[in-house]
Amino acid sequence: MSRFLDTLVASARANLGADGRGLTTGDPDDPDRRTWGQVHADALRLAGALGHDLRPGSAVAILAADPGLIATAVQAVWLGGGSVTMLHQPTARTDLAHWAEDTLRVLKMIEARLVLLGPPFEQLADVLEENGITYRDLAALAAEDAEPLAGPLDVDEDATALLQLTSGSTAEPKAVRITHRNLRSNIRGIVAAGSFDPATDVSVSWLPLFHDMGMVGCLTVPMAVGMEAVKITPADFLARPLVWPELISRHRATVTAAPNFAYAIVGRRMQRADDGQFDLSSLRFTLNGAEPIDPAAARAFTDAGARFGLRADCMVCAFGMAESTLAVSFAPVDRGMEVDAVDPDELEQRRRAVPVAPGAARARRFVLLGRPLSGLEVEVVDDAGRPLGEREVGVLRVRGEAVTPGYLTVDGPRAARDADGWLDTGDEGYLVDGQVVICGRRKDVIIMGGRNIYPVDVERAACEVEGVRAGNAAAVRLDAGSRRERFAVVLESKLAGEAAAEKELRRGVAARVLDAVGVRPAAVVVLAPGSLPKTPSGKLKRTAAIRLVPEV
Structure with a gap:
């Protein structure tokens, strides 16, 4: 059994009693608390209910919102020797045909045998069926009084535990392969650096579980070390x-x-x-x-x-x-x-x-x-890969036991580290x-007149102007790589559509950016709230935002 699973099981056994540390979900309207020992018992039953659908090395995708169900499902898959992929969740504005197409590509890429479908996404069952995707009802499985899995399967340290879908700027899906060794190493580092005490610390989080900070930091870490955790959904927070x-x-x-x-x-x-x-x-x-x-x-x-x-x-x-x-x-x-x-x-x-x-x-x-x-370990290198000294700016690279061995892509597996173990x-x-x-x-640095201008400086300046939605401005490169490289600012504002107000806002943003970085944007584009392209985890997609800039 991997050392990560050893830690998980030990945490469950240490928190069997009613006073054990555990997980609270459903707050504030319908709170439900289970100890980590109870979550473990539920996970063993769920693994038993999955039967032959859960095999060592199999990739299982999960599409659900309830953190309690997800916690049980994730642990069940790990106990049964499988790997977990949290699928990106559609929203009310999502085109379900496009979502199904993207999801089908992801499932094919990771070679998933099964999707565990939980509330509130049951209505997507028809979409999955139409596309030939096998699924099981997660809530029904969790309610079954099935014969529990006898115990965790013997899993190798370098077996895949998590396939984390990245939220990059391209349309091509990619999954970071996280092993049991990777998880154990990073969890140990996090607990030490944060001075966490499982006996006294209590975590509260609303972060999405399809993002690494939510899944690893705010669910897997408390589960593995036996720390009290409270989880609500991103929708709860946004509302x-x-x-x-x-x-x-x-x-x-x-x-x-x-x-x-x-x-x-x-x-x-x-x-x-x-x-x-x-x-x-x-x-x-x-x-x-x-x-x-x-x-x-x-x-x-x-x-x-x-x-x-x-x-x-x-x-x-x-x-x-x-x-x-x-x-x-x-x-x-x-x-x-x-x-x-x-x-x-x-x-x-x-x-x-x-x-x-x-x-x-x-x-x-x-x-x-x-x-x-x-x-x-982290080091900074120049374009030729030569290490740089303190306060010299270059490319950051990292290596160590927590670093992924590689990616799964639509074109097959791809290594992430060089021959010396460094990740760019x-x-x-x-x-x-x-x-x-x-x-x-x-890739986002704007190069003008031999100067390196960082988009975040432009974006912060733009957001200081009254009328710009906080955190909703993107600085994008125009004519990238050419001698006439320029940039534009694409932002959201409630003033969008009001010609006079828009004109004044554009003028104000251009002046503030010029004051902040010494260069005036070639264009300022004002959009209605909710128009800026973002990843499922809420990050700006600058490359996609370029398409919103008219010819200037």
């Missing part, structure tokens, strides 16, 4: 964002995690909340990752939370990617967010992060993302005293 601090207050949560945009949303709403509405004094660890971190938004969240007892030093900024299972680096716990202010000219023209005074008028500000987790992250950045700093995605 009422303040449910997040409410649940933190109710459950005396110590740990939570989210992308930067969520802290921005909740920070603004907490500013308008009544005194005493929340009690966030128990929270010691708020992980900020999965997308570029805006220091102003993160600070606004902790400032707004101070009125409710939130510690100023609780914010832990992180760097991670699906290819490293989840986490690459965590900033030090209990030090709060630390920002590196650097000279913009040195950065853009000489690719050096030369520090300036924190309050300097002209500065680029980047968040320090901590040192690599145990078992991982695709990010540009530098190191400061061993801490990782990310400047931006290499």
